[in-house]
Amino acid sequence: MSYKVIVDSCGELTEEMKKSGCFETASLKIEVAGQQIVDDETFDQGEFLKLVAASPECPKSSCPSPERYMEGFHCDADHVYAVTLSSELSGSYNSALLGKNLYCEEYGEKDIYVFNSRSASVGETLIALKIAECEEKGMSFQDVIDTVEEYIAEQDTYFVLETLETLRKNGRLTGLKAIVATALNIKPVMGATAEGTICQLGQARGIKKALVKMVDEIARRLKEPGRKILAISHCNCPERARQVKEMILEKADFRDVIIVDTAGISSMYASDGGVIVVV
Template sequence: MSYKVIVDSCGELTQNMKKTGRFFTAPLVLEVDGHQIVDDESFDQADFLRRVAKSSECPKSSCPSPESYMEAFRGEEDHVYAVTLSAELSGSYNSAVLGKNLYYEEYGEKKIYIFNSRSASVGETLIAQKIAECEEKGMSFQEVIDTVEAYIDGQNTYFVLESLETLRKNGRLTGLKALAATVLNIKPVMGATKQGVIIQHGQARGIKKALVKMVDKVVEELKNPEEKILAISHCNCRERAEGVKKMLLEKVNVKEIIILDTRGVSSLYANDGGVIIAV
């Protein structure tokens, strides 16, 4: 059986994933001061961050259209999977479901399944890798779905950002109590619930202490670490991400740690200097 995995562009793809020809991106569109940027292979992070720094307005993102998902589902593959941003944070999941329905109306039945990552960024990356791992083991379509949904249930996402303003202004922090004043240089340690809603785990004064707290939280909640692949994404701060990796390896023995640069959507919300962990 042949398969393909479509990941909305909040999820980063590793070089190895790109080489297989199995993984495809459904790009979101970013907007800064009326200027639209398609979050595809042409995305220029440095240019984007410059535009955001100069702008007085909050950048925005819009999800892929149902029609673009419908087109992405086309092809010779027997099994097609999509992995989207948390449905609690974006319309990407609903758009993919509508795209699947459009595909059925236009082209007839096909085995298509859409995973709500209940995460973002490298959380989506790890889910996409899990799908491929299951397919390569020769699992049936339903077995892949059941195994990956169980994997999503057990996955955790954490992040520390220099600023939460973009998330706040775009309404992604609903339900959170007022966050500590930035003038005190308080950096919250954030995460996601099992439903994919953003929560606060703790806080610390200064980014370095916040990263230590995040690492401690990861280690505290990590079960069967030697079986786990852990992923770190960073927005324009490779050294900081490497420091987080080093801290993690000093405290826990995991199967593998991968580090990736944030793509456009993750860069928009993580802002310059943000670090995200998924496991």
């Protein structure tokens, strides 16, 4: 059976995924300094970060339309999946569900399923790869859904950012007590709850100590790393991402390791220097 995986653009596709022909990106849009930027292959991270740094206003994002998802579902593949940002952080999931309904009303029933990643960035990447792995094994459509939903439930997301201002100003830290202590250079270690909201796991003074604390937290929670892929995304800091990888690999061995640079939406929220880890 043929398959297709649509990933909203908060999830980064590796070069191998782009070449496979099985993955497609549904682009979100970013508005900053009076400009609208489409988060697709034309996104220029360097220019974007300069715009953000120069703008007094916080960048904002908008999710793909239901019609965009409907268009993606309209294809020759027998099984079609969508992977979206956590529904607690974006309207992308609900937009994809509506796109599925619109498709079925227009063209009839088809095997389409929308996964709420309960994560973001490279977490979505891992979910898309898991779908492909299950499909390549010849699993039935329902077995793929069940296996991947179980995988999502076991997945853990961690991140350390230079600043949480974009997340805060866009209302993505709702429910968290005040954690900003810029004068003391306090950097929170953040994660995702089982529901896909953002939570604080700890904090440290300075980015280096915060990254060490994040790695310790990953090691403490890690189960069966040998069957997992370690995935790291970074916003314009490849050396920092490499150091995090080495620190984690000193504590555990993984089936594989992926490092990607953040695309548009992840760059917007991670900000310059942010690191995201998903296992």
